[in-house]
Amino acid sequence: MSAPGIRWRAAPGLRLCRWPGEESCACFHAPSGDLHLLEAAAGRLLAWLLEDGPQPAASLARRLEADFAAEPGLDVAAWTEACLQRLARLHLVHRLPG
């Protein structure tokens, strides 16, 4: 888990491509030229970070819970954290110190 003061931000040079009615989205990282396919929830996390600026994992998890019908028993906070870690390994998000 991220420490409570840790916020996440989208990497510079990202372009998120979403189309109405479609679940997946594509994310272009201009500095590397890499293009990634993201599933719906991961794309939503990234969109919030791009649109609203840096946020802690806990608030992103709350927004996901409000927007998605999670599987029963799913730990949304842990899932969000794991998703952010995956996006960080792709250099699409970074941690900001508190």
Added chain:
Amino acid sequence: MADALAFRVGPWTVRLHTPLPEVRRTAAFLYRDYPRPGPEAFVDYEIALLPGRGGRRWWRPQVRFLFEGQEPFAPLTRAQAYPFFEWGLNWCLAHHTADYLVLHAAVLERDGRALVLPGPPGAGKSTLCAALALSGWRLLTDELGLLSPADGCFHPLPRPVSLKNAAIDVIRRFSSAAALGPSCHDTHKGTVAHLRVPAGAVAALERPARPGRIVFPRFVPGLAGLRAGRLERARALVQLAEQAFNLALLGEAGFEALCALVDGTEALTLEYGDLAPALAWLERAHP
């Protein structure tokens, strides 16, 4: 040089220097209808196909491919000389342009709209492409789709269609108008033969086409009927990017061109085991 053959293909002029009679014969047959620039014309791609060095001219003879005097590939056996020219030229065209986003795709046009068939080798796009080109569609390319970031259109680069193995006889049987060069056996792709581009497509070298439909084909041996579906745009975008040779070189301009292509063009998938139903489906699916 007396042994040079120059021709205009799409936006570029290619000049092939070779003393190898079998290559000269096949190139003259396959590029029969292409415009021939004069000796003073600017040449974009200078290619030479030369016999192997030293003893490899005679003992297990080899052929060398040179581009602008450099030798980017290891020599191949002399028997593969003509396909080596086409494969090497593909590499030169795909990796040395910044004016177009180059997609690994066949592109054909009918009624002013382009049908784009992207896919890796073995997807069956060349067989579909050859059959469509022999059925009244205009061939823009069977291998390297030139998408212009400037106008969003595909620009023609019609070169001989490379057919492999069973596809050679499939196309020979498909149309008596199929003009095929000699078969070359035992290449790393198996047996290879090239189909000459219909003269009408060569005559329209300067006429680009607006994208109409993207279809990702996949040949499935033994499949009865067809499996077709719609592809999400994000998935189409990523799959197209995987088939782009120079996206990193073009950067955001290339990405914007791909986005515009996907924005304006529905993407479908098609799995097929038989040519005839696949062609009928493509006819119906074209906007």
